[in-house]
Amino acid sequence: MTTTMTKSLLPEAMGRFLGCETPKAWIEQALTHQEILLIDHAQCEKKAASTAMSLMYRHVDRPLLLIKMSQLAREELLHFEQVVTLMQRRGVAYRHLSASRYAEGLRRQVSDKDPQRLVDILIVGALIEARSCERFARLIPHLDAELAKFYRSLVKSEGRHYEDYLMLARRYAEDDGVPEVEERIVFFTECERRLICTPDPHFRFHSGLPEAA
Numbered sequence: 001m002t003t004t005m006t007k008s009l010l011p012e013a014m015g016r017f018l019g020c021e022t023p024k025a026w027i028e029q030a031l032t033h034q035e036i037l038l039i040d041h042a043q044c045e046k047k048a049a050s051t052a053m054s055l056m057y058r059h060v061d062r063p064l065l066l067i068k069m070s071q072l073a074r075e076e077l078l079h080f081e082q083v084v085t086l087m088q089r090r091g092v093a094y095r096h097l098s099a100s101r102y103a104e105g106l107r108r109q110v111s112d113k114d115p116q117r118l119v120d121i122l123i124v125g126a127l128i129e130a131r132s133c134e135r136f137a138r139l140i141p142h143l144d145a146e147l148a149k150f151y152r153s154l155v156k157s158e159g160r161h162y163e164d165y166l167m168l169a170r171r172y173a174e175d176d177g178v179p180e181v182e183e184r185i186v187f188f189t190e191c192e193r194r195l196i197c198t199p200d201p202h203f204r205f206h207s208g209l210p211e212a213a
């Protein structure tokens with residue numbers, strides 16, 4: 001609704017971190033495609049838990065990562081249960097949806113060699129969490145009371161996930177001597193901005209500018 005309202009919902013650091021705001025046309029599209037929004041949201045929560053668990057399998061020698069990712073995976077699965085419950089209450093059937101281009105578009109830029117690979121995956125994680133948080137915050141003023149209340153709780157937890165991913169990226173870049181992490185963050189932020197602000201034919205939770213816009 002109003003920019004002030006969105007800003008008060010969104011942690012300030014996150015607004016600065018992202019390369020652009022979600023286009024208004026996406027918000028309008030989301031409001032007219034709430035079923036797809038919910039189904040794809042459920043998919044995203046499940047995928048977020050699974051990404052965190054993959055990191056736990058791959059990096060057993062990093063206790064801080066293990067603890068943070070284990071907490072994160074549990075929270076994402078709880079979010080998944082909450083979305084599925086809400087869908088059931090609203091008579092929205094869970095069906096398969098193709099993935100949006102977003103996560104794959106970011107992952108394509110990830111290095112295939114550790115430790116750069118780990119740092120890249122953590123930066124991408126921070127961006128996905130930050131964008132999810134921003135979209136929840138932007139949608140809240142337009143939603144019914146039940147969905148708005150749920151999304152308000154998600155703004156808080158996805159905001160924490162963004163902070164954890166970014167902290168881990170900087171920490172392991174320093175520990176493992178990965179150079180120029182801030183430049184790498186800027187690089188991925190720009191990739192993310194393009195995915196959000198260029199035309200995208202398929203509406204999803206993380207899709208870009210609606211094609212007709």
Ligand SMILES: [Fe+2]
Pocket residue numbers: 045048075076079154158
């Ligand atoms: Fe989540």
Ligand SMILES: [Fe+2]
Pocket residue numbers: 048076129157158161
């Ligand atoms: Fe999250």
